[in-house]
Amino acid sequence: MSIKHAILALLDIDQGTGYDLMTRFNNSIGSFWSASHQQVYKELASLATEGWVEFDEVEQAGKPSKKIYRVTPAGLDELKSWLQKPVKPLKVKYPFLIKIFAGDHLSKAQLRQDIIQNSAEHRETLDAYTKLEQWILHLPEKEKKKYHLPYATMKLGMKVEQAWLEWSEEMLNDIPQERE
Amino acid sequence: MSIKHAILALLDIDQGTGYDLMTRFNNSIGSFWSASHQQVYKELASLATEGWVEFDEVEQAGKPSKKIYRVTPAGLDELKSWLQKPVKPLKVKYPFLIKIFAGDHLSKAQLRQDIIQNSAEHRETLDAYTKLEQWILHLPEKEKKKYHLPYATMKLGMKVEQAWLEWSEEMLNDIPQERE
């Protein structure tokens, strides 16, 4: 069960709300971890019960009040001891590739369409990473150092997105375009 | 719920036992779908109840008897109609990258060690894909055609594994080696 440790790691870098974490899951670390908002809120509640995180409730004008979470010393200990353990193997579910796998049952036009669609999504992700990268590169040295390893994980994400784009192009060259 | 469709797609290419499917999940399509043997057997039972797959029980000398599953016409219809629907987004869980993300709490030696270990695993996966690729490339034309799209998904897997290896090297160059 390492979603708890994923949250601890994210909050260890920067404190934040559940909503905040959710967007980080969707954007910056989307290529290696996914989680829904429901799950994030639930895990935060359970982490708080265990004493690994704590929060301040902040009221806001014109917006619902929010809970800003941070890691407690006990939470940091837990994270550190988790870091000493061997990692669990990766788990992935990529429905799009099941589609390609069984793509003989689709028309060439449909296959092409799906690949184009998927490629556009990866392009978007890569663009988002590139924006984040620019933000990181323009930080003052001290801040930049803090994000060094998170940035490293994003560099892998960028390489993977690039692999997807290359693959998509090769696939589209490979599948003849049908004419009426 | 697309593990059912993943199984249908795999059985549609080649019939096989639960054990068989499990090894395919671990080897050829491991980089985009993972499943445990328990889950595979459970799903096969439920697919059989729904009438989407059927099997012959084959007794073997000196080995437990096995059930060879294949897709039924109803199962193929289900697969085809699933293919028409938009795919669900990918889901990934990569505990190793959480470790890197929070890697400031590890020594440089430990970080390097983890990266080396992880890189070795990706090297192994890439080698397994390369072997499979050789097998595919030496098939007679007719058979080769059948595996065209499954092979395409593996090509993406190879690109992704290569991205991991490149990244690992860059990381190791980036993290100074400590001396006693």
Add this chain to the structure above:
DNA sequence: GATGCCATGTAAAGAGTTACATGATTCA
């Protein structure tokens, strides 16, 4: 007027993991 963003959650159902259970053969 509709969509999207910010911000939080609960309840029920479905998916997936961990532990348990068995057993012969082959290879090092």
Add this chain to the structure above:
DNA sequence: TGAATCATGTAACTCTTTACATGGCATC
């Protein structure tokens, strides 16, 4: 003698998704 491969499954538990629920502000 021990580990790996082939081969199947059940039971309990945990994790994750889907559907439901609310509501103001900003942008198009």
